[in-house]
Amino acid sequence: MKLVCKKSDLITGINIVMKAVSSKTTMSILECILIDATEGVIKFTANDMELGIETKVEGEIIEAGSIAIDAKIFSEIVRKLPDNDVVIEVNDETKANITCENSKFNILVKSADDFSYLPEIEKKDKITLSQFALKELIRQTIFTVNDADKNKILTGELFEVMGNRLKVVALDKFRIAIRNMELKEDYGNFKVLVPGKSLNEISKILNGGVDDEVNIYFTSNHILFEFDETKVVSRLIECSNYFDTDKMISNDYKTKITINKKEMANCIDRATLLIKEGDKKPVFLTIKDTEMELSINTFIGSMDESIPIVREGSDMMISFNPKFLIDILRVLDSEEVNIYFTNPKAPCFIRDDENSYIYVVLPVVQ
Amino acid sequence: MKLVCKKSDLITGINIVMKAVSSKTTMSILECILIDATEGVIKFTANDMELGIETKVEGEIIEAGSIAIDAKIFSEIVRKLPDNDVVIEVNDETKANITCENSKFNILVKSADDFSYLPEIEKKDKITLSQFALKELIRQTIFTVNDADKNKILTGELFEVMGNRLKVVALDKFRIAIRNMELKEDYGNFKVLVPGKSLNEISKILNGGVDDEVNIYFTSNHILFEFDETKVVSRLIECSNYFDTDKMISNDYKTKITINKKEMANCIDRATLLIKEGDKKPVFLTIKDTEMELSINTFIGSMDESIPIVREGSDMMISFNPKFLIDILRVLDSEEVNIYFTNPKAPCFIRDDENSYIYVVLPVVQ
Numbered sequence: 215m216k217l218v219c220k221k222s223d224l225i226t227g228i229n230i231v232m233k234a235v236s237s238k239t240t241m242s243i244l245e246c247i248l249i250d251a252t253e254g255v256i257k258f259t260a261n262d263m264e265l266g267i268e269t270k271v272e273g274e275i276i277e278a279g280s281i282a283i284d285a286k287i288f289s290e291i292v293r294k295l296p297d298n299d300v301v302i303e304v305n306d307e308t309k310a311n312i313t314c315e316n317s318k319f320n321i322l323v324k325s326a327d328d329f330s331y332l333p334e335i336e337k338k339d340k341i342t343l344s345q346f347a348l349k350e351l352i353r354q355t356i357f358t359v360n361d362a363d364k365n366k367i368l369t370g371e372l373f374e375v376m377g378n379r380l381k382v383v384a385l386d387k388f389r390i391a392i393r394n395m396e397l398k399e400d401y402g403n404f405k406v407l408v409p410g411k412s413l414n415e416i417s418k419i420l421n422g423g424v425d426d427e428v429n430i431y432f433t434s435n436h437i438l439f440e441f442d443e444t445k446v447v448s449r450l451i452e453c454s455n456y457f458d459t460d461k462m463i464s465n466d467y468k469t470k471i472t473i474n475k476k477e478m479a480n481c482i483d484r485a486t487l488l489i490k491e492g493d494k495k496p497v498f499l500t501i502k503d504t505e506m507e508l509s510i511n512t513f514i515g516s517m518d519e520s521i522p523i524v525r526e527g528s529d530m531m532i533s534f535n536p537k538f539l540i541d542i543l544r545v546l547d548s549e550e551v552n553i554y555f556t557n558p559k560a561p562c563f564i565r566d567d568e569n570s571y572i573y574v575v576l577p578v579v580q
Numbered sequence: 581m582k583l584v585c586k587k588s589d590l591i592t593g594i595n596i597v598m599k600a601v602s603s604k605t606t607m608s609i610l611e612c613i614l615i616d617a618t619e620g621v622i623k624f625t626a627n628d629m630e631l632g633i634e635t636k637v638e639g640e641i642i643e644a645g646s647i648a649i650d651a652k653i654f655s656e657i658v659r660k661l662p663d664n665d666v667v668i669e670v671n672d673e674t675k676a677n678i679t680c681e682n683s684k685f686n687i688l689v690k691s692a693d694d695f696s697y698l699p700e701i702e703k704k705d706k707i708t709l710s711q712f713a714l715k716e717l718i719r720q721t722i723f724t725v726n727d728a729d730k731n732k733i734l735t736g737e738l739f740e741v742m743g744n745r746l747k748v749v750a751l752d753k754f755r756i757a758i759r760n761m762e763l764k765e766d767y768g769n770f771k772v773l774v775p776g777k778s779l780n781e782i783s784k785i786l787n788g789g790v791d792d793e794v795n796i797y798f799t800s801n802h803i804l805f806e807f808d809e810t811k812v813v814s815r816l817i818e819c820s821n822y823f824d825t826d827k828m829i830s831n832d833y834k835t836k837i838t839i840n841k842k843e844m845a846n847c848i849d850r851a852t853l854l855i856k857e858g859d860k861k862p863v864f865l866t867i868k869d870t871e872m873e874l875s876i877n878t879f880i881g882s883m884d885e886s887i888p889i890v891r892e893g894s895d896m897m898i899s900f901n902p903k904f905l906i907d908i909l910r911v912l913d914s915e916e917v918n919i920y921f922t923n924p925k926a927p928c929f930i931r932d933d934e935n936s937y938i939y940v941v942l943p944v945v946q
Contacts (some may be wrong), residue, residue, distance in 0.1 A: 321881035515687035
């Protein structure tokens with residue numbers, strides 16, 4: 215194999231597939247990038263068996279071939295080469311010469327035969343949306359996913375397609391994040407549970423363009439995202455017994471407030487300064503007339519601050535884990551948000567009038 | 581005590597004195613900033629007993645007084661306040677009210693009486709140099725200092741004043757860094773050994789201006805740096821038995837090369853990619869004709885690269901710990917550097933013609 219690529223093109227390709235390189239594994243092949251130039255194009259692939267990414271890399275193939283190379287070493291070497299053409303040459307399948315200007319590296323490589331290629335995905339159930347929309351959907355829900363939760367269902371996000379509607383749900387034991395989105399056409403009905411970790415990595419690769427599309431293909435075991443010159447395949451989580459979130463959501467409320475999002479976020483941010491790690495102190499919200507007072511009291515000291523609100527319904531005193539509120543306020547784009555309360559022991563709802571987003575948060579009951 | 585200060589002025593002051601706040605201590609007073617407004621100006625002081633910093637802060641004193649406040653909490657609160665006037669008020673010496681716009685904090689504080697003020701320094705032996713010069717002196721030598729070395733002498737830098745000359749020396753077991761500088765006037769003869777840790781912190785506070793001066797006062801136990809509105813006092817290390825570095829330096833050589841500094845640094849930087857942590861592989865320099873070949877061979881792979889040089893004297897093969905060379909090349913400002921070699925077992929010298937800098941590095945002898 216002999217390839218000539220620009221340093222910058224190599225780096226682009228490495229950065230994309232790097233997201234699927236195993237960092238903790240005893241199988242050294244999972245720490246490799248597959249460089250495949252057997253079919254007239256240069257493709258980089260990485261696959262940690264949960265998530266697999268393949269992307270095309272610009273360059274010239276002087277001699278076809280394929281090898282697997284340690285991702286970290288390859289990445290570090292390319293990054294430190296001069297900004298010029300890089301020649302990658304393999305003669306005996308055990309060593310690669312990487313040459314750029316006067317600099318010559320000779321690195322141990324592995325045979326491409328040992329590498330796990332991406333699984334073939336049947337392209338039947340499909341939706342199309344913009345990279346922007348997908349990136350936003352992930353950003354606005356992913357914070358409720360706990361990758362380390364023992365309950366597998368809580369480590370994923372539900373992607374549910376119902377005709378021309380897409381609903382994304384993520385939840386943990388104290389809160390639910392839901393995003394509803396209208397699709398351009400009717401795609402049928404199907405749902406899958408995608409590992410949060412995979413979504414996190416995909417979100418980093420998406421350029422986020424409004425005019426750039428992503429095709430998403432659903433099968434019973436895998437989900438495939440296709441965009442730009444890149445394919446991302448993730449395993450799915452079994453979801454037949456997923457929660458019926460419709461039953462958890464109510465439209466009744468006793469108090470509704472409209473509040474400046476940034477003011478509330480900054481205020482909670484300040485309050486959390488008084489909480490030392492491991493200490494579980496709630497913030498108290500006191501809604502009265504046209505103000506919400508936010509207060510906290512810890513062994514470091516106390517803080518209180520008033521924020522003007524527009525109120526509907528009765529007065530309310532309720533307390534929350536400040537992190538849960540701030541996580542939500544951080545991902546919302548609107549200047550003002552509506553928060554609905556029923557009573558101090560019932561969850562509050564943060565949602566817009568169209569239900570394009572719905573967040574449910576359990577209060578701290580003292 | 582009651583003060584009104586701009587948030588930005590508070591942050592400037594906190595950032596300066598923060599460098600002398602103890603991070604690991606069982607004495608909570610050492611984690612505090614002293615706010616002293618008893619003498620018509622607002623002064624912040626921190627003192628970890630090795631290094632003490634005092635700086636003036638702009639602001640209005642409505643009621644004189646002084647308190648000690650936990651530096652980390654104070655710093656975090658001020659940073660997160662709105663960008664406006666901040667009122668700091670203490671009524672009973674145990675709690676401070678910090679108010680900004682609608683936000684009110686109430687924080688536990690300590691009595692100023694428990695705080696260790698900076699020692700009084702006799703202002704006799706003194707030199708003056710620009711902030712730029714001091715910052716450069718430190719940057720170009722500090723990397724040879726090992727704060728954790730059991731041999732106390734190796735944890736400091738020698739500042740030696742000889743008439744109108746300042747010589748700064750730092751060394752470890754394998755290398756020496758020397759900077760010589762001409763002073764504006766004749767200041768007498770004295771030398772002290774300043775802890776590298778203190779110099780590191782001072783260097784971060786110096787604005788580095790060519791026209792801004794630093795006055796440095798030397799006593800037998802302390803060194804005082806005065807600049808802008810700030811005083812920094814550091815304890816000294818006993819230096820009566822410091823090395824006689826003049827004896828370690830020779831002007832003889834068999835080979836002299838002149839090489840592009842950046843090319844050599846980048847090349848060594850690439851070579852070090854092949855060294856895994858804990859592995860002690862040298863780089864081999866082969867000086868022949870008008871080229872220096874740099875090569876390395878580890879269990880990851882090998883690299884070699886040629887760099888054009890101007891050579892005087894005989895051919896040479898010698899090997900070095902790559903880190904030692906790169907540390908030096910990184911701090912030098914000239915485009916080209918001269919390196920002098922005697923034989924593969926003798927130290928090499930990197931120095932300019934005026935001896936304004938001299939670096940000595942021991943080779944790796946195989």
